[in-house]
Amino acid sequence: MSTAVGGGRRADAVRNRQLALDAAIALLSDPGATLTVEAIARRAGLGAGTVVRAFGGKDALVDAAVSTLLEPVVTRARDLLAQTSPERALRVFLAELIAFQSAHHSISEQLGGLDLPATTTLRAELVRVVEDMIAGARRDGAVRTDLEPDVIAVLIGESAFAIARSSPASGELAAAYITVMMDGLRPR
Amino acid sequence: MSTAVGGGRRADAVRNRQLALDAAIALLSDPGATLTVEAIARRAGLGAGTVVRAFGGKDALVDAAVSTLLEPVVTRARDLLAQTSPERALRVFLAELIAFQSAHHSISEQLGGLDLPATTTLRAELVRVVEDMIAGARRDGAVRTDLEPDVIAVLIGESAFAIARSSPASGELAAAYITVMMDGLRPR
Incomplete structure (x- = not known):
């Protein structure tokens, strides 16, 4: 009983x-x-x-929720890198990442100050996969070598999130951003 | 008396x-x-x-303070456009704008919800001058014509501010951003 x-x-x-x-x-x-x-x-x-x-506690709950959302994004980045050229993977992933961030940005700004270990680990993993895309595209001659991959990764991370925040509905700005960014990353 | x-x-x-x-x-x-x-x-x-x-009132005071800071930035943009090629003006102004925003970004995020008519007018004027730089550089063949100047202006505005927010101290990221952005804006 x-x-x-x-x-x-x-x-x-x-x-x-x-x-x-x-x-x-x-x-x-x-x-x-x-x-x-x-x-x-x-x-x-x-x-x-x-x-x-x-x-x-609240932190553990939010950490579980954000991780649940972020995990398929990281998996998708890894899959793209395995399936196609690094440059193509970077371009496709950038569009998907902006769409994802665009759908979640208002809340993601409320995560500051919370202790989110699983989320932090996944974000670091995401940065690592994007750096791998950049490094691979660099080796292929598709990305310029006069800028360090880690600087390019931060550049992409910051600017892509800004575009996602500013255009939750419109895809035109995001498309223009990806075009300019990918062209600007090519070797001169 | x-x-x-x-x-x-x-x-x-x-x-x-x-x-x-x-x-x-x-x-x-x-x-x-x-x-x-x-x-x-x-x-x-x-x-x-x-x-x-x-x-x-607070709004009028903040409006006067922000306008006092912003006015020389707008004047500088106009002067650059009068003095040099539109493309060169855009490149130089972008670096100066990021340095300015970097020095003031934390507070600029507290301006939301305030009624700041003079600031709003100056910001609109700043966007107009940047659009003139882009349109001029386009006419000179230095900026691509497959993207609309107003989309490029928003793209630059959002991404430049993101770079300014993220690197208050380091100039390396800002320099990399300007290099990638200006190269990406060139006609293919």
Whole structure:
């Protein structure tokens, strides 16, 4: 009997964890949302205390939600690099990354100050894959050698995010940006 | 006698206005500062009420301070366009603009939601001069014609500000950005 109750509690905990995670992920894609435990709880149909208990705290919950969103982006970058030329991979990935950031930028600006170890690891991995694209394109003669790959990676990271923030709806600016950036990265 | 007192009051008002303006301008260049009436008053050595009275409100004071900083930037852009080729003017101005934004970016992010008519007019004028640089360089065959000048202007505006925000101290990233951007804007 006590085992059955324990099993029910565990099932509840798993269910609450998933509800809280789903709610946090939905909030991350909502341009007008504020990322608070109360907002996540309201959207999940749970109490704030239940949400906090399910993950041990707001940071762990947000970290799980952002990681869930970011992981397929990192996987996609790796796949592109494995499947096509580094230059082509960089160009295609840049367009997809801007679209992704554009859909999530308003919330991503609320992540400052949070302790997000899984997210930090995934972001570092993303930078590493983009640096691999740049280094590969450089070896192929498709990217200039008078600029260091790590400087190019920061340049792309900062400017792509700015374009994503500024044009959540329009693809014209993003397309122009990718054209100018990729042409500008070619050897002179 | 009452005229002398009135004159003294007017002199005080002029002096307080200048003290408040100088303090606001100093705050705009302070990366760690928060742009509040209290912070401006503290730095000016005035009471908060005196600061508000001197300008009729926070918005008018901030507008005067930002305009004072922005006006020479707009004049410089116009001068460059008059003095050298449009492409050269764009390249030189971009470097100076990034240095300017880099020195003031932390505060410029606190301007949202304020009513700043003089600042808005100057910003529009700045965009117009940059569009003139782009249009001139296009006519000279130095900038590609497959992208619209207004799209290029937004592209430059957004990405340059992102670079300025990210590298307040280092010039390497800004130099790399200008190189890639100007090369990418050339006709293929």
